[in-house]
Amino acid sequence: MRVPARLWAMLGVMVVAQAATTVVTAAPAFLIPHLHTAEGLSLAAAGLLAGAPNLGLVLSLVAWGAATDRFGERRVLLAGLALTVVAVAASMLVHGFAWLGVALVVGGALSACTNSASGRLITGWFPPERRGLAMGIRQTCQPLGMAIAALGVPPLAEAGGIPAALGLGGALTLVSLVCCAVAVRDPQRPPRAQIAAAGNPYRASGTLARIHTVSLLLVVPQFALSTFGLVWFTVGFGWSALAAGALVAGAQFAGAAGRILVGVWSDRVASRLGPLRLVAIVGIVALLATAACGWAEWAIPAAIAYVVASCVSVADNGLAFTAVAEIAGPGWAGRALGVQNTGQFLAAAAVGPVVGAAIGLIGVPAALALTALAPAIATPLVPRPEAERPAA
Template sequence: MGEHRRWVILCIGIAAQIASVSALFGVPFVLPELRAAYGLTIAQAGTLAGLPSLGLLATLLGWGVVIDRYGERFTMAASLLLTALALLLLGAVDGPWGAGAVLTLVGAAGGPVNAASGRLVLAWFSARQRGLAMGIRQAAQPLGIGASAALMPLAAEHWGFVAAMLLPAALAVAMVPPVLLYTGAPGADPPSRAPSGGVGSSPASPADSAADAPGAGTAPRPAASPYRHAAIWRVHGVSMLLGVPQFTVMTYALVYLVTEHGWSAPTAGAVIAATQVPGALSRLLLGLWSDRLGSRLRPVRIVAVVSGAALLGLTVSSAVLPWAAVPLLLACLVLSMSHNGLTFTAVAETAGLAWAGRAMAAQNSLQAVSTTVTPLLMGVVITALDGLDAVFAVAAAFCAAAVAAVPRDRAGAAPPP
């Protein structure tokens, strides 16, 4: 029963995160209608698209304390309901300032679903399955973005910006009953299988192997703060650096296809949606690879190198190989999203179950710094250098910085199979 239940809970966590992701990151796919509704430039609309990340940044650490204290079920249900209510407020505000305030509120409400569902994975899956399970769970982000890219431009084209934003609100409401019914059902307490949380400790130690066994019911051991050590901060830093190219490509891909290549917004949205399937698959496969390799961080370094090279190719493709621009853009969309599951798992394993809610909330908070600052930074780049090609070059520089920042494999490494 426990084996069956853990996969059911994983599926519920995925669906809940898809709802949250659609609300938080669906705005870039309705930028043309957002611009038309409020008379905005591309840079101004991109800034509004980053405001949910500002809300994330302001509240995620607090949500992490709530997760560790009150559990995943309460936190996820509350977040989904508050997200839906915030999205409904878009119909009651006028002007870009009001819309910006509501989008910030959406981010403040929607953040903890990612950390809470990640904590469920940490609690229910052993270290030898955790890379795969977290990769599957992290696939919810590209799946949610793909659903948004496919559906929201169509809704926005027919009914406008506000109506399109009601789609993630409806999905969030629909996910509340499954979260309440299954993630906290009586007798469903997960086995404790977390490492002690010491930075550099391996989950494969004898004591942890006993706690790792299916059905183990021992309480998590008290753990000192992992933030007294540098390794977990470096993993956070890598996530922040790689978040810049990820959010850059996601924010400007549709606008790039429309303005630079003459595509219609629905067509561009459908193609971007199609890239989310290989993007989700890449997270799953990289998680499985990390389980077999015994390292979460070596694959992250490789992904950062390849992503940076693809972004540089995209930068020069318009002048050198115009026919390659669109394939390179699609490759960048896939590559830029593939690292998340690995860094998220590395942070969770380094922190241990006792600190997992706070550590994963901190991970999301620091990523929110990237997603908040990225549209502002790239708006300046577009204005100063007059073109979208320049933003891809800047994003490649962040990939290079991430390669240098990836710590050695001892911290956050998976145990060998």
């Protein structure tokens, strides 16, 4: 089925908006060296500021999803992005650790407007046979935003301090706000009486809860690999920071391409959950292969296995996101996507300290092998494809 050009344009705007808000939440993490050396903050205090936007994000995701279900995607995007620009401007003007932390929390909470709204918009406009591809493209926004923040924030901080660095995300969000105002239109939805009659999908079955649990588990290897890949290849294999950084960045971009390919696959087989189960199974093998290469101290095979495992570890995101929106239906998609993201962010927050402690005790290869338990537990929890609602 041919998709009108305006829908692809709308998808492009969603990628820009989600990438821009990713820069807003990611910028403080790339400010840590500046905060420590130039501003005199301890690493613990700088790390606390770096995590502030994610705290706001987690606290507001479900609320933004409910607002999207109630008021529609366009209103939520325009209001949320405009408020995000204001919050970023406030963070550029405040002084003092406490006030900066508050501004960053508020900015993160407001930036969450794009998470559910963009996913709901895509499932509302794109036909089922193109949704996997569209959602896979949408899922490239996170690595794109992270790459922009990694490249832009440190030099801006060096040249203009904290305000200039934080202003990058604000400027990009302002651009995305204008684009959304021009391009975004709400898809047609069933009458409210029909939506109400459909009822709460969480009460109808445990399918959504199982998908949320599976996604929570599959986040563990994703963030373990991305968080500790750099230190593994620099300390464990003696690579330069440049070479190790290039490997990790390359794995992120390869993973972004992989999300698109898996989305196309799900369109071809007309199922999200079938491919999701296979991705979980392949993830077990990829993690164990990476751990085995690490134990053998084979640097190049370990690097190849690391890239493959990283690609597989992010391949589930678009599949699960699309399945949740389709199964929840138009009346609950926003809230369901909010719950989906909230669980993933909470799990991701736990990965750093838990996996870091495991690496300190048993080393990187053994810790990676241990993370293979997550997809192993997730695999039997993936609902059968029969549980998928025919998407409308």
